[in-house]
Amino acid sequence: MRLTDHTDYSLRVLIHLNQIKKITTLAELSKTLKISRNNLIKVSNQLSKLDYIISIRGRNGGIELNPKTKTTTLKEIISHTEENFHLAECFSAGGTSCTFVRGCKLKKSLSKALENFLNSLANTTLNDVTPSSKSRS
Structure with missing residues (x-):
């Protein structure tokens, strides 16, 4: 499972803002977060x-x-920032060229893995993943 850069950057911005607890500019964020x-x-x-x-x-x-936002779950944040969770071609609405589609058990396994991934994020808030300002490197 891989998140897009957009979601990664979104999480980094939110974690940083939660950590510094003040107004910051995009120029400052760009320099700090690279x-x-x-x-x-x-x-x-x-x-x-x-x-x-x-x-x-x-x-x-x-x-x-x-x-x-401090108490918003990562599941909610990622569900809003991630475009889709198509783990394989068969997850997209446009169909698939896969010859195993009729008897495929892989899609069911991947769907279950995705469900478990998202459910684990439902128990984690932004506060839970924000390090203290002293631990920032």
Whole structure:
């Protein structure tokens, strides 16, 4: 199972904002997290629309974590930031060229693995995965 870069960057931004507990700019985030400004613009726009972060305009503006996001589960965050969970061609709505599709047991196994993965994230919040500011390297 592999998450997209977009989801990875989203999680890093949320964890960092939860850790620093203050307004920060995209330039500061880019330098600290080593993520391009263009990617951060896309990520922050989506996180703002999802109400996970608060965007502050103006001279002293930037972004900060919406306080309610601290207790949001990783399952919820990832479900909103990940485009799809197509583990194999047969998971997509467009059909498949796989010759085993009729009697395939692999899709069922992969579906169960995905369900277990997401259910394990349902018990973990953003606070649970945010290190203390002292442990940041």
